[in-house]
Amino acid sequence: MRRLIICCDGSWHHLSSKYPTNVVKLAQAVKRRDGKNIPQVVHYSEGVGAGNRSRIRGVIGLGLDEDIIEAYTFLALNHEPGDEVYLFGFSRGAYTVRSLAGMIHCCGLVEREQMRKIPDAYKLYRDRGESPRAPKACQFRETHCVQVPIEVLGCWDTVGALGFPIEIPGLSIDRLFNKRFAFHDTRINPSVKHAFHAKAIDERREVFKVTPMKQGTRRGQVIEEAWFPGDHSCIGGGRKPKAPLANRCLVWMLERIEAHGLGLATDLDRVEGGTPQDHSIRFDNTIRGFYRLTRAKMRSITGTFGNLDISVKRRWRDCPDYRPANLSRRFRSRLDNWTE
Numbered sequence: 001m002r003r004l005i006i007c008c009d010g011s012w013h014h015l016s017s018k019y020p021t022n023v024v025k026l027a028q029a030v031k032r033r034d035g036k037n038i039p040q041v042v043h044y045s046e047g048v049g050a051g052n053r054s055r056i057r058g059v060i061g062l063g064l065d066e067d068i069i070e071a072y073t074f075l076a077l078n079h080e081p082g083d084e085v086y087l088f089g090f091s092r093g094a095y096t097v098r099s100l101a102g103m104i105h106c107c108g109l110v111e112r113e114q115m116r117k118i119p120d121a122y123k124l125y126r127d128r129g130e131s132p133r134a135p136k137a138c139q140f141r142e143t144h145c146v147q148v149p150i151e152v153l154g155c156w157d158t159v160g161a162l163g164f165p166i167e168i169p170g171l172s173i174d175r176l177f178n179k180r181f182a183f184h185d186t187r188i189n190p191s192v193k194h195a196f197h198a199k200a201i202d203e204r205r206e207v208f209k210v211t212p213m214k215q216g217t218r219r220g221q222v223i224e225e226a227w228f229p230g231d232h233s234c235i236g237g238g239r240k241p242k243a244p245l246a247n248r249c250l251v252w253m254l255e256r257i258e259a260h261g262l263g264l265a266t267d268l269d270r271v272e273g274g275t276p277q278d279h280s281i282r283f284d285n286t287i288r289g290f291y292r293l294t295r296a297k298m299r300s301i302t303g304t305f306g307n308l309d310i311s312v313k314r315r316w317r318d319c320p321d322y323r324p325a326n327l328s329r330r331f332r333s334r335l336d337n338w339t340e
Helices: 022-029 055-060 064-078 092-107 112-126 135-144 173-179 232-236 240-259 289-293 310-318 325-336
Strands: 003-008 040-045 084-090 150-156 192-200 222-228
Touching (some): 003 064, 003 092, 022 240, 040 064, 092 150, 222 240
Parallel strands (some): 084 150, 192 222
16 A cells, blocks of 8 residues: 655746745655555646746646646556545646546546556546546446545645636637636545645635535545635745745645544655744735736635634734725624634
8 A cells, every 4th residue: 555645736836936835845744654654655746837838828727638637647657456545736736636536536547557548538537528427437437447536635725727817898718718627516526535625815816716615425525625814825835925824724734634534644844944834924915917907806705614714713813904805794703702
């Protein structure tokens, strides 16, 4: 038995980025072996638009096909019976791992000797007319694949699909452009045992509209979503001034994994620069540059009071100037009266 850990980064982020994201930090923190000497193997994938990829590809999300296939291929070539699969992603990297989970559920995981069938598996997954129960999908799984459960699906602020963000009156380019890459279903599929999702309260750019996780049909499936203070990069990292907020989101993810008795072994002391947390730091979520041309809208805060992370409650208590309208509308009275 081994643990195979897929880590998919957000748009424009890569190993040479000046400041690491939570995806990089998690990859650094994973021990090579756990306390029972079980090997833990990490696969890291840089974000769309990173490195030599054009920046515009990062804006609109081109390259997602390649990222999903790359991660799927790693699993197909390395997975052995009994291995545990963990999937982690930030932003469009979260979209990548959620799509990867959907592909594994729909098509199964192609066995190594059948690896030339991987393009066919992706085509089958992207075919809107085929569900996991469709005869074509069932036959493909039985002939070429094995069914693989996913131990953990962990996401930081999932950005759904592509984002052609400029609205042209009378011409819905964005809708046409995004249609092919929209999630088949925001419900978490039955192959996923545990899913954890950290979401930003203060992100206003519509191109970064969050895609929630909905409860699936698997009996005993665990899905936990939590809201955190800050914008997109306050959740997934990659910006030095916002790191103390993003670090809380990383620690929360590992806390949830530990709370459910899962085996992933990590050591945050291995993270370059450490993981200091501070719920009270100021952050700037001003919309700048290209994004000023895009649509802006405050996010709706869904869920219950229990879906607010402790950092939200502490920030409300300690920072009188932190009163975002979307949060105030839902929970002002509860937050005003909250005591630790």
